[in-house]
Amino acid sequence: MKSLNLALRLLTPAERKTAMLLMPLIILSGFSDMVGVAMIFPFLKVLGEPEIIQANSYLSAFYTSGGFTSADDFIFFLGGAFFVMLIATAGLKILTVYVANRWLEGRIHSLSKRLLTAYLQQPYPFMLQRNSSELVANMLSETARIVSQVFRAFSEFVVSAVTLIFMVALLLVINPSVTLLAMGSFSALYAVLLLSVRRITGRLGQSILSSNRKRHRLAMEALIGGKQVRLLNRERTLVERYSQPSSEYANANALSNTVRMAPRHIIEAVAIGGTVLMTLILTARSGGTGSAAMANILPTLGVFVLALYRMMPAFQKGYNASVSLRLSSASANAILDDFRSAENLPPLPSAVAPMRFQKSIEFKDVSFRYPGADADSLQGVTFTIAAGMSVGIVGRTGAGKTTLMDLILGLLEPGSGEIRIDGRRLSHSEIRAWRANVGYVQQDIYLSDATIAQNIAFGVPEADIDTGKMQAAARMAQIEDFILNELPDGYGTFAGERGVRLSGGQRQRLSIARALYPEPEVIVFDEATSALDNATEAQVMAEISKLAGTRTLIMVAHRHTTVRDCDIILTLENGVLTSISDYASLFEGGSHITVAAGG
Ligand SMILES: Nc1ncnc2c1ncn2[C@@H]1O[C@H](COP(=O)(O)OP(=O)(O)OP(=O)(O)O)[C@@H](O)[C@H]1O
Ligand SMILES: [Mg+2]
Structure with a gap:
């Protein structure tokens, strides 16, 4: 939460507002996702038990008003509607992704532009104290990292969290106890995982920030020192000096990406195992395989498998977002400090009239x-x-x-x-x-x-x-x-x-x-x-x-x-x-x- 606050402070009030405007689109896309999943329920139900068309008042009303003449026609219609829904959802999601990307890439642009402005607002002695390659690294590299690791990760989490909420609502209607059990175990699992990587993520973030700066500085030194470098035969030494922070950077990134992705595999195993377990429980409860009640299990199972499948990314992304937030809080802090130190400086003037003097x-x-x-x-x-x-x-x-x-x-x-x-x-x-x-x-x-x-x-x-x-x-x-x-x-x-x-x-x-x-x-x-x-x-x-x-x-x-x-x-x-x-x-x-x- 603290890291999220930190990241939000990097945005201007106007940017926070446009981020909020994205929400309706995200919610709509999550809603249509849920409808898509929900529609598989009547489809499978009717498929396994055609008599239900007459027994269920909603279905029978729909059946008669739609002018259907046979159960097969009705099933084909339901299948077709399911496809249409899937396509519409995909379209809506593409639109959401585009709008979100526009916003995200726009933040790389505006953050780096605001940083450049902040640096140029500083009086000249500022440049005597700071290394220019560090400023370049902040402007071009850290801003991109923050946008991809914080804002992108967080927006992906919001998208999937909205889906998650709709899915949970749907599942609660179908089978509250199984839903609560699944949600509870998922949440507990992720909470444990998050706590166990807490320590390492803060350290990794620091290491990524500092090795990235060193990388930039050594690259600039090696390339700007043109004549000297060659005359002094320092080419190899410079490559070796560059290689040290560069490999530290690579290793820290590899480790941090693993920390971010690893739970996905654990959770996948848990989800698949859980589904099988649930099938067994439901089978046992309904009186074993050959029983008539098995026809009831099939649709419930279908919805659950599909819903779990859709819920998993939400958990994964929520975890990913919180780990990423911690990973990049060192970068966010560095940039925020630079913004803060320029906060009370006068804005950059456009044209300045020269101050003439006589005496x-x-x-x-x-x-x-x-x-x-x-x-x-x-x-x-x-x-x-x-x-x-x-x-x-x-x-x-x-x-x-x-x-x-x-x-x-x-x-x-x-x-x-x-x-x-x-x-x-x-x-x-x-x-x-x-x-x-x-x-x-x-x-x-x-x-x-x-x-x-x-x-x-x-x-x-x-x-x-x-x-x-x-x-x-x-x-x-x-x-x-x-x-x-x-x-x-x-x-x-x-x-x-x-x-x-x-x-x-x-x-x-x-x-x-x-x-x-x-x-x-x-x-x-x-x-x-x-x-x-x-x-x-x-x-x-x-x-x-x-x-x-x-x-x-x-x-x-x-x-x-x-x-x-x-x-x-x-x-x-x-x-x-x-x-x-x-x-x-x-x-x-x-x-x-x-x-x-x-x-
Ligand atoms: N950015 C800086 N930070 C700290 N000390 C500095 C800085 N720039 C210069 N100095 C110190 O200030 C003193 C005066 O430096 P200055 O550059 O004004 O000398 P100068 O007379 O122009 O010399 P030169 O003829 O070699 O150009 C020197 O002792 C130098 O070490
Ligand atoms: Mg001089």
Whole structure:
């Protein structure tokens, strides 16, 4: 029950409602199933004892009003009606199955879409803490498992439970004591089975969830690590590492499927044995084989055998549903946690108007610590950048340059201190608008396997790409000549997965073009030109410096020459801003301003 509740919480109220709308169809299909079974009773009765047509008031009324002339005709009619009923029931069941499948597959779709939304609603640091392959596993694998193991198993149980109720009603009319006995022993048997597998199912569910995640992570590592994997000769090791969780996953699934299916065979044996036993009891009670009363037993027996046959799946599916619920409660919990953690986050915005600024970007005593880290990566950083300035940021590796950029970009938010735009504190709710005004050229650009045009206008639907803006951006990034003269389809050429068909320098210039496309007022370069040769870097920097004055440029660089033209240079050491100066004073021995640590 607890696990069912857990699963139901994965659905939206609207989805729960549509699930309820399925019920009438399910009940109707169960009802027609019962009528089909019930109809075999008069058929067999009349077959064994034709005199009953006259003796039974219902049958005789039906016989006369139907204009039947002989018992044989009547029997043929009953047989025919039985067939029609069977076909109608089959049709109704197919319809029910279709509607149910539509609902179920639709839940895989909506659960994974809601998860993706929840993940993207999370602020950027979320991605630093979670493994992306685990998120993919949740989205694509666990949602499908929950739908098939929980919702499908449960809906199948409901379908057969409805049948069960009608069957029991029918059997109670025919022979209450045998019915109660059969029901009681069936229920007891399943209850015992359920209790005995309780412990193992919870454990199996955990094992399936964790091995599936590992499987996904290792598959991604092996395939994304392309060059490294081959150079280091790690192919075999990776296959072996993958094989461990993969076989754990297979074994856990094999065991869980067995736990789910095994009772069926036990119950089948019990049902068949029980039928034989019941036959013997009824035979003994009616005075042995040769007796006349045997003709009465036959129809009862027929109905019972057929009804038991129809009831068995209900028990089996009820058991299956409760075992499956327990098996997948680990997955359901994982997904529910992810939904919950995004519950109070603002919805994803459609278009965000950039937040323009006139005067300055100011850092006041800003400190930042990564979640889970035990030291600040930035400490008491204070500086002011005037609009239109170009700013260089230098410092040793690990000094906090990228962290500072991410704060300027609004990807990270200060742990303490504040960022002010035009003298006003940048609030959490304005961060998206601020980001829309900042272009970012990063060290390792992510190129998608799409056309050059789509990579420059990243995330913009193809039809909405502004060709003029795109070409201007490519020109400024010194990549237009290459695109037009060397790529087979110009802007329509595909870049390959993660841009593998381009050189590092070409990728970097594309990254610059991408940052320039939305025409941001602030452009941040994180070692953006490090993959370029000196001549190309000089060209790119010359183009970029043409933007100086109209745009605010902030660049992190290892090469001092890159920041030569900057108006001011910030030096970081171990997360502390140690100096603000210009190029001449920093690298050519002039005097420079030193900033006291702690702001
Ligand atoms: N996600 C993270 N979680 C915890 N610590 C981090 C994280 N990212 C960076 N750090 C730490 O923060 C410090 C600053 O890192 P940052 O990436 O800002 O350095 P950097 O100056 O850009 O170095 P580089 O020149 O090598 O790019 C480093 O000590 C690093 O270990
Ligand atoms: Mg860095």
